[in-house]
Amino acid sequence: MAMSMVEILFWFLTSLSIFSALMVVFSKNPVHSVLWLIMVFFSISGHYILLNAQFLAIVNMIVYAGAIMVLFLFVIMLMNLNTENEQSKSKWLQLAAALSGGSMMLILVAALKGNVAKATAMFTQDSGIGLIKNLGNVLFTDYVVPFEISSVLFLSAMVGAVILGKKEAA
Amino acid sequence: MNAIIISALLGVLMMYMGFVTKKTRNYTMVAVIGLLALLASIWLDYVGFPFFQIDTKGMLGFNSFGLTFDLVVVASCLIYFLLSGAEIETFGKSSSDFYALIFFILTGMFIISGMKSLLILFIGIEIVSIPLYILAGSEKSNLKSNEAALKYFLLGSFSTGLMLMGIAFIYGDSGTFYLEGINIGFGALSSMMAIGLVLILAAMSFKVSAAPFHFWTPDVYDGTPTVFTSFMATIVKSAGFFAFFKLFENAFGSFHKHWELLISFIAVLTLLIGNITAVFQQSLKRLLSYSSIAQAGFMILGVYALNIYAKQGLILYFAVYSMATIGIFAVLAKFKDHSIEAFNGFAKRHPMVSAAMLICILSLAGIPLTGGFFAKYYMLLAVIKYAKVVWLAIVAVLCAAISVYYYFRVIQAMYFKDAETYEEVEFSKGFKYMMIINAVLLILLGIHPDWLFSLVSN
Numbered sequence: 001m002a003m004s005m006v007e008i009l010f011w012f013l014t015s016l017s018i019f020s021a022l023m024v025v026f027s028k029n030p031v032h033s034v035l036w037l038i039m040v041f042f043s044i045s046g047h048y049i050l051l052n053a054q055f056l057a058i059v060n061m062i063v064y065a066g067a068i069m070v071l072f073l074f075v076i077m078l079m080n081l082n083t084e085n086e087q088s089k090s091k092w093l094q095l096a097a098a099l100s101g102g103s104m105m106l107i108l109v110a111a112l113k114g115n116v117a118k119a120t121a122m123f124t125q126d127s128g129i130g131l132i133k134n135l136g137n138v139l140f141t142d143y144v145v146p147f148e149i150s151s152v153l154f155l156s157a158m159v160g161a162v163i164l165g166k167k168e169a170a
Numbered sequence: 171m172n173a174i175i176i177s178a179l180l181g182v183l184m185m186y187m188g189f190v191t192k193k194t195r196n197y198t199m200v201a202v203i204g205l206l207a208l209l210a211s212i213w214l215d216y217v218g219f220p221f222f223q224i225d226t227k228g229m230l231g232f233n234s235f236g237l238t239f240d241l242v243v244v245a246s247c248l249i250y251f252l253l254s255g256a257e258i259e260t261f262g263k264s265s266s267d268f269y270a271l272i273f274f275i276l277t278g279m280f281i282i283s284g285m286k287s288l289l290i291l292f293i294g295i296e297i298v299s300i301p302l303y304i305l306a307g308s309e310k311s312n313l314k315s316n317e318a319a320l321k322y323f324l325l326g327s328f329s330t331g332l333m334l335m336g337i338a339f340i341y342g343d344s345g346t347f348y349l350e351g352i353n354i355g356f357g358a359l360s361s362m363m364a365i366g367l368v369l370i371l372a373a374m375s376f377k378v379s380a381a382p383f384h385f386w387t388p389d390v391y392d393g394t395p396t397v398f399t400s401f402m403a404t405i406v407k408s409a410g411f412f413a414f415f416k417l418f419e420n421a422f423g424s425f426h427k428h429w430e431l432l433i434s435f436i437a438v439l440t441l442l443i444g445n446i447t448a449v450f451q452q453s454l455k456r457l458l459s460y461s462s463i464a465q466a467g468f469m470i471l472g473v474y475a476l477n478i479y480a481k482q483g484l485i486l487y488f489a490v491y492s493m494a495t496i497g498i499f500a501v502l503a504k505f506k507d508h509s510i511e512a513f514n515g516f517a518k519r520h521p522m523v524s525a526a527m528l529i530c531i532l533s534l535a536g537i538p539l540t541g542g543f544f545a546k547y548y549m550l551l552a553v554i555k556y557a558k559v560v561w562l563a564i565v566a567v568l569c570a571a572i573s574v575y576y577y578f579r580v581i582q583a584m585y586f587k588d589a590e591t592y593e594e595v596e597f598s599k600g601f602k603y604m605m606i607i608n609a610v611l612l613i614l615l616g617i618h619p620d621w622l623f624s625l626v627s628n
Contacts, residue, residue, distance in 0.1 A: 111361035145226045146289050149281060152178050153297045156274035159185060160304035163267050 010050060017043035030076050034069060041065040053130035171222045171230065172211040173240050173280040180204040181273035187266040197266045198255035204273070205248045212240045216625075228348065229287040236283035238485050238625040239412050243279055246405055246492035247272070252604045253500035257397035261308065268308065271301040272401065279409040286420070287347045288337045291413060295333070295377065298409055299326050305398040306390060318393025325386045329376035336369030340421075349420040359428045367422055367429060371436075374417065378410040380470055381439040384463050391459035396508070399455065400499030403462045408488035411469045415484060419476055426476060433474050434562055441467030441569040448576045455508040457576060458498065461534060464573055465491055468549050471566060475552035482623040483548025489622060490533055490541030490615055497530035497608045504595045510580055514589035523597055524584050526605035533612045535577040536570050541615035546570060548619075 003011075020039035027033040041064045048057035128134060139147055183204070187197055211221065216237045251258075259265050278297030285291045303326065307319025337347075343362035344352045352363075359367075372383060379387040391399045422429065444464030451457040469487055472480035501523060505512050517524040533542035550563045615622065 108365065111365050114361065142227055143289070145224065145229055146287075146293055149174075149290070149293050149297075152181075152274055152277050153293060153300065156181070156271060156297060156301045159267055159270055159274070160301060163264055163271075163304055164307065164310070166264060 006050060009046070013043045013046040013050070017047070031073065034072050034076065037072075038065050038069050041069070048130075051130070052128075055130055055132045055135050057130075171220055171224055171226075171232065171284070172215045173208060173244075174230075174277055174284070175222060176208055176211050177204075177273050177277045177280060180208065181270045181277065184266050184270035184273055187269070188263055192263065194259040194263075194265050197269055198251060198259060201255070201269045201273075202248065202251050205244055205251060208276075209241065209244045209248070212237060212244060216241070229290050230281070230284040231286050232284045235481055235485075235626055236412075236416075238622070239283050239408075239488065240280055241625070242485060242489045242492070242622075243276065243283075243405055243408065246408075246489065246496060247276065249493060249604070249608055250401060250405065250496050250500075253496060253601065253608070254397045254400060254503060256598070256601070257395075257500075257503045268305065268398075271304060275301050275401075275406065279405070279412075282409055282413045282416075285413070285416065286349055288340065288349070288352075288421070289347045291417060292330075292334065292337060295413060296330065298406060299330065299377075302326075302402060302406060305401070306394040308398060309395045312393075312395075314393040315395060316393075318390045321386055321393075322390045325376070329373045329383070332369050332376075333373030336366040336371075336373065339363070339366030339369065342366075349417070352421040353424050359425050363425070364428070367425065368432075370417070371429065371432065374410070374414045375436055378407055378414060378466050378469070379463055380436050380466050381443040381463065382436075384440065384443065384466075387463055388456055388459045391462070392453070392456050396455060396499060396503040399459070400496050400503065403459065403499070404492035404495045407462065407466065408492055411466075411473070411484065411488070414470075415473050415476075415480070418473055423476065430474060430557070433470065434559070437467055437470040437474055437562065438565050439467075440464070440470060441566060445569045445572040445576075449572065451576070452510060453508045454498075454502055454510050454513070454580065457510070457580075458495065458502075461573065461576070462495070464569065465534070467569065468546055468566060471549040471553050471562065474562070475549075475556035477552055477556055478627070479548055479552035479555055482626050483545060483552055485626055486541065486548060486615065486619050486622050487545040490545050490612060493608055493612055494530040494533040494540075494542060497605060497612075498527060498534075500601075500605070501527050504597070505593060507593055510583050511589075512593055513580060513583040514587040515592060516584040518588075519592070520595075520597060522602050523605055526602075526609040528581060528584070529609035529612055531577050531580055533616070535574045537574075539613060539616050541612045541619065543616055544619040 017040055020036045020043060023036040024033045024040065027036060041060060045057040045060045045065070048054075048060060180201075184197070184201065187200060191197075214221070215232065216234070258268055261268060275298050278294050281290060281294035281297065285294055303319055303323045306322045307315055309315035339362050340352055341347060343360050343366065344354075346352065376383040376386075391403060394402060418429075418433075440463060444460055444462075444467055448457055448460035448464060451460060465487075469484060469491075472484040472487070474480075502508060529540060533540035536542045536546040546566075550566060553559060553563050553566075
């Protein structure tokens with residue numbers, strides 16, 4: 001069976017993102033985990049491009065893979081966490097986590113099995129849909145109210161950061 | 171719309187109050203005046219005078235249910251500021267910032283009260299949650315407060331992640347964020363929609379601390395400074411339930427038969443765990459946090475029933491539960507020792523305050539003549555009217571009977587026990603009068619719940 005270019009890319013990116021995500025969890029060294037996480041973000045950005053969301057892909061790379069991950073690395077290095085010691089968790093806790101996570105995955109896979117048709121519909125759409133021009137157009141016409149409202153969210157987060165960062169009044 | 175814009179502006183105003191005046195008393199005064207203005211603006215909106223005409227593309231819309239909820243929220247917040255303002259002021263210069271955060275939280279609640287789209291629901295819930303993480307950690311030198319903030323933040327973000335995933339599945343299935351658009355399913359539930367529904371159900375249950383997603387509640391409520399626990403356990407929880415109800419009514423109403431069993435299990439589990447665990451608590455603060463779980467179990471019955479009795483009952487429940495719990499917390503916040511023994515002989519020392527507190531406790535327990543009785547009654551009525559499911563009502567009544575035991579332990583300590591050594595607490599005149607007014611309002615709502623009901627139905 002011949003695979004189209006998109007399909008080859010899709011399978012490559014999917015296996016890459018799943019593998020890197022697993023490596024994030026299994027790496028003993030936190031710095032390695034962060035580096036693998038950057039890999040996850042890049043492969044997910046690739047998925048965005050496949051889904052015609054070019055702007056989202058770029059933003060995801062700049063903000064997550066760029067800014068936030070650098071912050072993560074700094075924090076890990078500053079707090080000197082890059083030693084390979086992991087706190088031992090109880091066996092029962094690990095078992096419970098594996099069970100609940102596994103059953104969640106089972107249900108998700110079972111439910112999504114029949115929904116292939118919807119996924120393929122995305123590939124055949126107009127390729128300009130995710131360009132910044134169209135996105136901006138929608139954001140400032142249809143979604144302008146949620147866009148403006150989210151400013152309250154950022155303002156409150158900012159006030160909170162100032163409160164937490166401020167020296168305690170004597 | 172009035173309320174959203176004005177409360178956001180009030181939040182900004184409170185942010186700058188720190189520059190204008192250094193007297194902390196002024197902060198509370200400005201906040202109270204702001205709330206009164208807010209109350210007036212919501213009332214104007216209710217009778218048909220909105221100040222702002224904004225095209226929201228159908229994402230926000232206010233009906234009598236939403237506006238009545240706004241009125242209840244602002245009124246209970248007013249009582250909260252008047253009773254607990256003195257405690258917020260103890261945070262000194264930064265107390266104006268805390269008022270700002272509370273106004274932002276109120277903005278989030280007003281957004282939730284008008285939501286017609288999942289996008290708005292998400293933004294609203296985030297605006298409510300993020301300032302709360304900061305309020306939980308506001309006592310920076312206290313390790314327990316830090317722990318509460320971190321726990322709340324991590325678990326809260328996780329539950330928000332679950333909700334986002336649920337929203338993504340629902341969007342993937344229905345292709346719309348609009349609640350009405352989702353509701354057009356003709357009663358058939360596709361597998362993607364079912365997953366989305368369950369994920370959102372889990373996230374919302376977390377936000378309202380329903381079992382089995384309640385584990386964060388006692389630790390977070392216990393660690394948070396008492397004055398902010400009071401706000402979290404009452405007004406914020408009401409907002410969570412409002413979102414819960416509105417979402418499940420407007421978006422998932424046509425799938426009611428599919429999820430009613432699930433939610434009845436959550437209700438029973440919440441009632442049992444909340445009430446039975448509360449029996450064993452020695453600290454009043456922890457007792458109140460378990461009692462808040464137990465009361466959440468009753469409010470979930472409203473989400474289960476999803477009819478007009480549930481709507482009216484929930485509004486009454488929000489009002490009386492908030493008022494009663496705020497009253498008890500306001501007294502508790504004055505104490506350093508939060509154990510029940512601290513209240514031994516309290517009635518002899520402060521007869522007026524303890525009488526008012528007695529009424530608050532009776533209302534929580536659901537004793538007739540207080541508002542709590544009708545609130546619980548309407549929840550049960552809603553369940554019976556919905557499906558004649560008697561077993562659910564029986565469990566609820568049994569749990570209410572258990573709750574009487576632990577609420578009366580506090581009354582017993584106040585009235586029937588003597589203390590040789592006790593903590594001397596001071597109550598100002600204004601505080602005493604406010605407690606009495608609060609108690610009188612509770613009794614009035616117990617005699618005339620129809621005042622609130624009439625606001626919802628027309």
